[in-house]
Amino acid sequence: MAQQTEIIIVGGGIWGLSTAYHLAKFGQKGVLVLERNDEIAVETTPQAAGLVGQIRPSVTMLQAIRYALELFSQFPKETGHDAGLRQTGSLMVALTPERMEAYARQIERSHLNGIEADFVSHAEMARLAPTLDVTQIEGGYFVPNDGYVDPQQCARAYAAAARDLGVQIQLNTPVTGFRQRNGEILGVETENGFIASSHVVITAGPWGARLAKGVGMTTAAQPIRHQRARTAPTPGIPDHHPAVRVTDVSCYLRPDKGGYLYGFFEPTPVSINLEAMPADFRTRDIEPPVEVMAEAQRRLAPIFPILKNLEIAEYRHGMTTFAPDGAYLIGPVLGIDRLYLATGCAALGIAGSPAIGRWLARWIIDGDPGEDLVVFSHQRFGTRAADPEWLRQESEQFYANYYGIESDK
Ligand SMILES: Cc1cc2nc3c(=O)[nH]c(=O)nc-3n(C[C@H](O)[C@H](O)[C@H](O)COP(=O)(O)OP(=O)(O)OC[C@H]3O[C@@H](n4cnc5c(N)ncnc54)[C@H](O)[C@@H]3O)c2cc1C
Numbered sequence: 001m002a003q004q005t006e007i008i009i010v011g012g013g014i015w016g017l018s019t020a021y022h023l024a025k026f027g028q029k030g031v032l033v034l035e036r037n038d039e040i041a042v043e044t045t046p047q048a049a050g051l052v053g054q055i056r057p058s059v060t061m062l063q064a065i066r067y068a069l070e071l072f073s074q075f076p077k078e079t080g081h082d083a084g085l086r087q088t089g090s091l092m093v094a095l096t097p098e099r100m101e102a103y104a105r106q107i108e109r110s111h112l113n114g115i116e117a118d119f120v121s122h123a124e125m126a127r128l129a130p131t132l133d134v135t136q137i138e139g140g141y142f143v144p145n146d147g148y149v150d151p152q153q154c155a156r157a158y159a160a161a162a163r164d165l166g167v168q169i170q171l172n173t174p175v176t177g178f179r180q181r182n183g184e185i186l187g188v189e190t191e192n193g194f195i196a197s198s199h200v201v202i203t204a205g206p207w208g209a210r211l212a213k214g215v216g217m218t219t220a221a222q223p224i225r226h227q228r229a230r231t232a233p234t235p236g237i238p239d240h241h242p243a244v245r246v247t248d249v250s251c252y253l254r255p256d257k258g259g260y261l262y263g264f265f266e267p268t269p270v271s272i273n274l275e276a277m278p279a280d281f282r283t284r285d286i287e288p289p290v291e292v293m294a295e296a297q298r299r300l301a302p303i304f305p306i307l308k309n310l311e312i313a314e315y316r317h318g319m320t321t322f323a324p325d326g327a328y329l330i331g332p333v334l335g336i337d338r339l340y341l342a343t344g345c346a347a348l349g350i351a352g353s354p355a356i357g358r359w360l361a362r363w364i365i366d367g368d369p370g371e372d373l374v375v376f377s378h379q380r381f382g383t384r385a386a387d388p389e390w391l392r393q394e395s396e397q398f399y400a401n402y403y404g405i406e407s408d409k
Contacts, residue, residue, distance in 0.1 A: 018357025
C-alpha cells in the first residue's frame with residue numbers, strides 16, 4: 001500500500017473519478033483514489049438515470065452541462081474509452097397552460113445562452129416518443145442536443161482514462177479520518193494505515209459531510225432517498241427516442257435496455273440521517289421504494305399507457321444529497337489548507353461530473369477553480385447549516401419542488 005503521495009481522492013464514485021481524470025489530464029502526478037468497496041462506482045453512481053439536460057436556472061450550471069456534453073461526446077476519441085453518451089435530446093412535456101408559460105420562459109433563456117430548444121407540434125412529439133399519448137398533453141418543447149449516459153459505464157470510462165494517465169485506484173481502503181497540523185493537511189488515516197499527501201479531496205458522495213465533520217467542518221448536505229425503475233423490454237421504442245421529462249407529475253423517463261427507465265421526485269421526500277446510521281450503512285441497506293414507484297407509474301400511465309402493461313424488471317434507489325437551495329457544495333474546508341470537500345449532488349451529479357472534476361483539479365493545481373463558484377460555497381448558509389431540522393426541512397422542500405414552476409422562475 002502507498003505510504004505517501006501528492007493528492008488523495010477519497011471516494012471512487014463518479015465525482016472522485018472525474019477529479020482524478022482531470023488532475024491527470026492537466027499533468028498532475030501522484031494522484032491516488034481511495035475507495036472502501038472492492039469495486040469503483042457501486043454506491044450512488046450506478047443508481048442514476050444519467051440524464052444530461054441543459055435546461056438549468058443558472059448560467060454556471062448551464063455551462064457545466066454544456067461542458068459535459070462536449071466531454072462525453074469527445075471522450076472515445078480523446079481517451080479510447082466510451083462514456084456511453086446517447087445524444088437523442090430531451091422532450092419537455094407540459095400538461096397545463098401554466099407549464100407551457102414556464103416552458104416559454106425556459107426556451108427564451110436557452111436561446112439567450114445559445115442552446116437550441118423549441119416548441120414542437122403534437123405530431124412531432126408522437127414521432128419522437130411513439131408510445132406517448134399526445135391527446136393527453138398540452139404541449140412541449142424539444143432540446144435536440146441533450147442526452148443521457150449509462151452512469152456506471154461513464155464512471156468506468158473516467159477510471160480507465162485516469163489509469164492510462166498514471167492515476168492509481170486503491171480498493172478496499174476505507175478512510176477513517178484526516179491528519180492535520182497547524183491548519184495544514186498531512187494525509188489520511190485508513191483502516192490499513194496512514195497515507196501522507198499534500199492535498200486531499202473528499203468526494204465520498206452522501207458520506208462526505210460526515211467524514212468532514214471529523215475535522216470540525218459543517219456543510220449543509222441532506223441525504224434524501226431517490227429512486228427509479230426499469231421495465232421489461234418492449235417493442236416500439238425507436239433508437240431516436242429522447243429522454244422525456246413530465247415535470248407536472250415530477251417524473252422523467254428514457255429508454256433503457258429495450259424497455260423504459262423512469263424516475264420520480266416524490267412529494268413527501270424521505271431523508272436519511274446518516275449520522276444515526278452505523279458507519280457501514282450503504283446504498284444496499286435502503287428499502288426498495290416499491291410503493292413510490294407504483295405512484296410514479298400511476299402518474300405517468302395516462303400519458304404513457306404502455307407502462308400499465310410492462311412489468312418492472314429492476315428497482316434502483318440511492319441517496320442524493322441536497323443543499324437547501326439545490327446547488328452543489330464544493331470548495332476548500334475552512335481552516336485546513338489543501339483539504340477540499342465536494343458533495344450536495346442534487347440528483348445532478350452525473351451530468352455535473354465533468355465540470356466538478358475540472359473545477360476541483362484546477363483548484364488544486366492553480367489554487368483557483370477557474371470560475372466564480374461562490375454559489376457552491378460551503379459557508380453560504382452560515383450557522384443554519386448546523387441546525388439539522390432546518391436543513392432537513394429546507395432540503396426536502398427543494399427536492400419535492402424539483403420540477404416546480406416556481407423554482408424555475
Ligand atoms: C435514482 C437516482 C437517479 C439519479 N439520476 C441522475 C440523473 O439522471 N442525472 C444526474 O446527473 N444525476 C443523477 N443522480 C445523481 C447521481 O447518481 C449522483 O449525483 C452521483 O452518482 C454522485 O456521485 P458521487 O461520486 O458523489 O457519489 P457516489 O457514487 O456515492 O460515490 C462516493 C464513493 O465514496 C466512497 N466512500 C464513501 N466513504 C468512504 C470512505 N470513508 N473511504 C473510502 N471511500 C468512501 C463510496 O463507497 C462511493 O464509492 C441520480 C441518483 C439517484 C439515486
